[in-house]
Amino acid sequence: MAPFARPGIEYKTREQMTRMAEAGRVTSAALDAAVAAAGIGVSTGEIDAAAAAVIRAAGATSNFLGYHGYPATLCISVNQQVVHGIPGEHRLAGGDLVSIDGGAIVDGWHGDSARTLVVGAADPADVELSRVTEEALWAGVAAFATATRVGDIGAAIDDRVTDLAGERFGILEDYVGHGIGTAMHQPPDVLNYRARDRGAKVRPGMCLAIEPMLVAGGLETTVLEDGWTVVTVDGARAAHWEHSVARHEDGIWVLTASDGGAARLAAYGVTPVAP
Template sequence: MRRIEYKTDAQLASMAAAGVITSRALDAAVDAARAGVSTLDLDQAFRQVLDEHQAASNFLGYYDYPAAICASVNEEVVHGIPGERVLQDGDMISIDGGAIVTDAYGKKWHGDSARTALIGNVSDARRELSEITRAALWHGIAAAASARKVGEIGLAVEEFVRAETGDKYGIIEDFVGHGIGSQMHMAPDVLNYAARDLGPRLKKGMALAIEPMIVAGSIETTTLDDGWTVVTDDGKDACQWEHSVAFHSEGIWVLTAEDGGASELSKLGVTVKPIPS
């Protein structure tokens, strides 16, 4: 069994620095996402912010992955490789990326986050899919603030999606969230759906990447011949939103949100606490 990594508040603060850089790099990539722009252009916008902050990409070179972001368009669920594809009016694109910072002791700490951008005149269906996925993420984070076990996050995500939309959408099961810290992908798995086994206890010092992936049709997927890009088998749209969240000595803090998640979580009755310095 993989061991869960528990961080000190100081180490989580270093992760918050990586998270803020990740957020700002995503700001740049999302701002650049418009009709006529290639997905490679978005990757370059993301990299430029990392360079400005002297941070490294944790995607580039990961199992030989060739870019700093994943750029997944329309029916692409995750891991879309940036390239010559030009965004069209009406597209939706999920942009996933991360940053690495090095602390004063030479230890590396990771950030990981994803957003979906809507390009131009987007259909109501795509707009709704993105909003449901984004809101499901925040409901999962809100549940984590008082949860006893990791699996309560996925339970909250699924309960929200079903309460809002019934069985209209599918929740991907083949790809899940994860622990994060001195590596990008660590124990424990963070499911985006309800499961009988609620997994390990949530404890101070943990950091989790919570990332619901929701589809407009079947949850069955296929990986393309590039070895990375995952698409829906039925060709229907997919959407991903993600944040990394810290559980520190005084509460929770969303590492990849500039305000720690305060503005969104306050709507759900949750108060975030800054990581003690």
């Protein structure tokens, strides 16, 4: 996504966050179905169809399908594809590193989440890339619980990547997280790295999609001729993890996690509180 200007942050009531949690629940279920469908010989289009069926059965709609003309329910990015890969006839092979990104709209409220998995026999380097990306995500989510500025989230992500991987993996700077609510992409930007500008002030009612993207090589990317698929220029593999998270007066709640993030946040001393 392209960066947003800082003005225009949408703050939600707790009742509105509860409605967003339903969009998050459908989003999580759709990604569950997509991950379950992924396998050797399965096409990315078939994975997309599995998620679409879950969203449709819930009476929800996809917030990706038709977004600026995007033609699918999910973004499915394979190997050197970082983000925004278009599902289609491509069939997965053993060892593929696959990032699946999707969202749902329920009663006008949006959810957005992403996961990375390895199909079949995994290269340990790919497993580690995905693991570090996911851990960095949870470090950022935990930081949101006490952050005074949105930039505190990016600093926590940056520090966690360094702690776990040193300089082995790079954090993409051109693609960042965002606010979420009555639209999928809203202000403020949520950087995945430490920056001099600490960003917008965190206030109760803020809902953010936090989504680090890491690469195993150089940071330079390009967009393919389809106008969507972002790939690493050097062909290095990439991983992408994302959750939508709400902050209210009593804490945070991970809207796209079935337990609100409790299991993963425990390691950070954070107990999520439902809105």
